[in-house]
Amino acid sequence: MTSNTATTEKAYLPAGLPLPAPAPDGLDQGFWDAAKQHELVVQRCTKCEAFQFGPEWICHQCHSFELGWHKVSGRGRIYSWERVWHPVHPALKGACPYLVVLVELPDAGNVRMVGNLLGDPMQEVVIGSEVVAEYEDHPEADIALVQWRAV
């Protein structure tokens, strides 16, 4: 399995948007810890091996409470996308348009993740095309975002 260490040069969207904070109940601590290490993990049931994302406290398939984090390759496919033109947050004024993609992960049961598609916001976006994860560090908040780039 290849490790993904690519780091975005600078944040895709301007500062001032809310940043993730691991849930106080600990549900997704493993996901955000891995992202900080520039690794992508997906929750997986230790009993029936079902993948699920976002994280849940129980396996939706077999109801086991024994869930773990499974490292995946960081390669995905664009499942859907949108180009945002209207800013709904003060920090986004002047930052439009930007691209949001919904990426499915074929090596993790096709679970999906939301991120930005890095690069030109006017680039042609093709559903089904391959993307790879990159990590956007926010050391001030002790967090990293998972972003996507066309390959």
Added chain:
Amino acid sequence: MSDYTVKDKVAVVGIAETTYYKRGGAPISEMQLTLQAIIGAAQDAGIDPRQIDGFASYSNDRNDPPRLAAALGCEDVSFSNMFWGGGGGGGSGAMANACAALVAGYSKYVVVYRGLAQGQFGRFGQGTQAKTVSGAPAYTAPYGLMSPAQSFAMRVQRFMHEHNGGHAAQKAISLTSYAHAQRNARAVMHGSPLSPEAYDGARWIVEPFRLFDCCMENDGAAAVILTTVERARDLRQKPAIVIAASQGSDYRQAAPAHNAPDYATSNFKTVAKRLWGMAGISPKDVDVCQSYENFTGGVMMSLVEHGFCGPDEVDDFMTTENFRFDGGKLPLNTSGGNLAECYMHGLELITEAVRQVRGTSTAQVKNVDISMVCSGPMVQPVSDLILRA
């Protein structure tokens, strides 16, 4: 005989709404708006508001039954009900719950109500101002996916990809609502017609939604009073009889971070099946339909999932000709709905469905026997209602 016990047993006997305002335009408080609508609906029915003994609402309405009942001096409240879930998914669900309470004998007169003054409280269309987000929003908001339009555009884009169409359908849905609103003096967009050129020329909000694919944000309130068909006979109005009311959500539709297994959906597949089963009719029997427009793409998918046309036929079937109140195959959103009458979270669609049964719509369809409402596409749960004359 139906297995469903609410069928043909409950009627809508009173409807009312306040003046509808642009967001921030209400000169009175949200609580006053709500009280005005409830009193208006009681007057329309010909009952004293103090006789209301059941309250049902949805989408976490801020005006809770204990406060309303105290303010109105209701004598004995025997049913207080909130339909869980956000957006307009609970409009018909609250109606279904009211029906259940009436048939079970818990209450005699149940009011379904919704009050909204987004100028006095938060807006739906703005992103969170928090510095950090946790849980499900942590997987979306930091990437600038924060508003309902942005959440639902992702689903609609996928539907358009799978079925290779939908832009023309979206346009027809928008133009229809604006055209019908021009006949309706209650409508916020009355006097503001929309041309096909203006639709095409409008700015993108988030692709594939342009400005006029999106609902408004408004201030106002609406209320609907239901009772049993026996009591309805003695009241003032022609009753609109409930023949089906269903609610629900497909398999894991609320899975976080856009992980619903069936994604390109309005979430009506199982709910619609139950609806038709309960009503004992089929889509071709529907005379007029009010389908919740948070965004036009949601209406498009709702109509498909209720069986009005196939998913690959949306641009052929969904035309302004077919949606016209006067002679269309499926008269749609005849008051102007959330796009052009008022974003009353879809309760204005239910009052309009009742008007169509009474024969008092400003875009009245001829000889209405079956009048249908679809509440809240793409949220979880969603709900449906069918009324008959």
